[in-house]
Amino acid sequence: LSPRLTRSCPNAHNAKDYSEHARQNERRQSKCVQSALRGRCRVKANDRERHRMHNLNCALNTLRNILPALPEDAKMTKIETLRFAHNYIWALTATLRIEQQEHNVDYLPALSLACPHGAEAHLAHSDQNCCASPTFYPNRLYSETELRY
């Protein structure tokens, strides 16, 4: 607390004025404590938000790195990365489906394991094309062979 706020008032001429002034000081101090507290909370919240956004950017960078390479100096923007990823996944899925039909093989269970919402959510979303696999069972541990074939 600022020492200035705790000093006695030079203008307080009698006890009544002084106690009134003391009350004002208390109110002021309380406000000060509140705003200092709020300030600290805000700084912490800003820090968390910064950290969250850095994590988000890390994830975006990871995504950029696994997408097919563009010319070295052409860094995709965030929105481009997301759109490219969407289109790329769509294209891969389409390719897989064609392959599947031609060879009568089911590759999609392996892909569904990568669903960010987890297997339960995967099932819940599968009818919305989240990562569609009609024959995937969330509580079952799939072997590598099963995932491959």
Next chain:
DNA sequence: TAGGCCATCTGGTCCT
């Protein structure tokens, strides 16, 4: 210099 992209701050809302 205008417009796009980005990082950061901020206040509100929702969740645990």
Next chain:
DNA sequence: AGGACCAGATGGCCTA
């Protein structure tokens, strides 16, 4: 209550 998430505001940097 505290944290996560979100969207709006703002300012800096870069490029056509």
